[in-house]
Amino acid sequence: xxxxxxxxxxxxxxxxxxxxxxxxxxxxxxxxxxxxxxxxxxxxxxxxxxxxxxxxxxxxxxxxxxxxxxxxxxxxxxxxxxxxxxxxxxxxxxxxxxxxxxxxxxxxxxxxxxxxxxxxxxxxxxxxxxxxxxxxxxxxxxxxxxxxxxxxxxxxxxxxxxxxxxxxxxxxxxxxxxxxxxxxxxxxxxxxxxxxxxxxxxxxxxxxxxxxxxxxxxxxxxxxxxxxxxxxxxxxxxxxxxxxxxxxxxxxxxxxxxxxxxxxxxxxxxxxxxxxxxxx
Numbered sequence: 001x002x003x004x005x006x007x008x009x010x011x012x013x014x015x016x017x018x019x020x021x022x023x024x025x026x027x028x029x030x031x032x033x034x035x036x037x038x039x040x041x042x043x044x045x046x047x048x049x050x051x052x053x054x055x056x057x058x059x060x061x062x063x064x065x066x067x068x069x070x071x072x073x074x075x076x077x078x079x080x081x082x083x084x085x086x087x088x089x090x091x092x093x094x095x096x097x098x099x100x101x102x103x104x105x106x107x108x109x110x111x112x113x114x115x116x117x118x119x120x121x122x123x124x125x126x127x128x129x130x131x132x133x134x135x136x137x138x139x140x141x142x143x144x145x146x147x148x149x150x151x152x153x154x155x156x157x158x159x160x161x162x163x164x165x166x167x168x169x170x171x172x173x174x175x176x177x178x179x180x181x182x183x184x185x186x187x188x189x190x191x192x193x194x195x196x197x198x199x200x201x202x203x204x205x206x207x208x209x210x211x212x213x214x215x216x217x218x219x220x221x222x223x224x225x226x227x228x229x230x231x232x233x234x235x236x237x238x239x240x241x242x243x244x245x246x247x248x249x250x251x252x253x254x255x256x257x258x259x260x261x262x263x264x265x266x267x268x269x270x271x272x273x274x275x276x277x278x279x280x
Contacts, residue, residue: 015170016170017169017170017263018113018170018171018172018173019173019209019244019259020166020172020208020209020210021172021174021175021208021209021259022120022176022204022211023174023177023212023213023228023255024177024178024179024191024193024211024212024213024238024239025178025179025213026181027178029214029215029216029226030253031176031178032052032118032119034253034255035055035058035060037257038060038114038116038255038256039256040058040059040060040061041060041111042112043113043115044062044109044115045058045063046062046074046115046117046118047062047063047064048064048071048122048123048126049122050064061112065126067126067130068126068127068129068157069130071126071161072091072095073099073103074099075091075161075164075165076091076095076099076164077096077099077100077103078109078115078165079164079165079166079168080106080167080168080169081093081096081097082164090160091160113170113171113172114171114172114173114174114259115171115173116174116176117174117175119175119177119178120158120162120195120200120204121177121178121193121194124154124158124196124197125196127157127161128150128151128154130157131150131151131153131154131157132145132147132150134150134153136149136153137149137153151196154196154197154200155197155200156199158195158199158200159199159200159204159207162175162200162204162207163207166207172259174259177194178193179191179192179213179239180193180194190237191213191237191239192239205241208241209244209262210230210243210244210247210262211239211240212228212229212230212240212258213228213236213238214226214227214228214253215227215228215229215236217229226253227250228247228250228251228252228253229249229250230247230248230249230250231247242262244261244263244264246261246262246264247261247262
């Protein structure tokens with residue numbers, strides 16, 4: 001007789017869940033360089049930008065998806081299948097079985113604890129280029145490109161893919177995106193991720209556990225330093241969210257230490273850096 005498959009509190013607390021984190025920051029602030037904070041032996045670099053000059057000397061493994069279908073193949077291989085999806089869908093069991101034949105035994109991923117994706121900004125452009133070639137992005141009446149339909153498909157594809165990747169059990173998943181400064185309809189300064197389409201930008205903060213902005217902060221003495229802004233309510237207006245409840249408003253710009261603190265593997269408080277670091 002089968003019993004209810006209850007996961008006990010002890011079992012649940014013993015599981016390695018992994019931290020799902022979105023790191024934002026203006027261009028050149030040093031986002032990609034934070035890869036050097038991670039253990040190269042246990043980190044896989046998803047180099048969507050193909051612009052890894054800042055981390056050329058980082059001795060870890062990398063993959064470089066060149067198209068949206070290839071990115072989806074990597075995502076399902078890294079995160080496993082979604083068994084609730086029909087066989088013809090991306091990220092289904094059939095899709096997973098196909099990429100296992102293509103890429104080999106998934107056991108080769110066991111040594112990785114962290115996936116570092118740089119960047120969602122470029123990934124969205126890659127996805128949009130693919131969306132514009134799909135039959136649904138062409139008007140039935142005129143036969144001309146239908147950008148509204150293409151953007152609708154873009155939102156579905158991006159949210160579906162990022163949600164699937166962040167479901168990778170026991171892995172840290174780090175998403176990187178450029179942060180833009182804009183003026184809203186009331187001429188107020190706002191910060192938004194630089195991502196094609198609006199759906200992904202709106203829904204992404206709800207997909208991940210942590211949202212941090214790597215920013216240059218002015219100290220009381222007039223000097224400047226870089227830090228992670230981690231709280232939703234912050235005096236700088238940067239997007240941020242701390243679901244772990246373990247982070248201070250400003251954290252030192254060391255990604256490995258930040259992940260450990262989110263996971264409860266380090267002291268609750270950490271000193272704020274008092275100097276500015278070299279830029280990316």
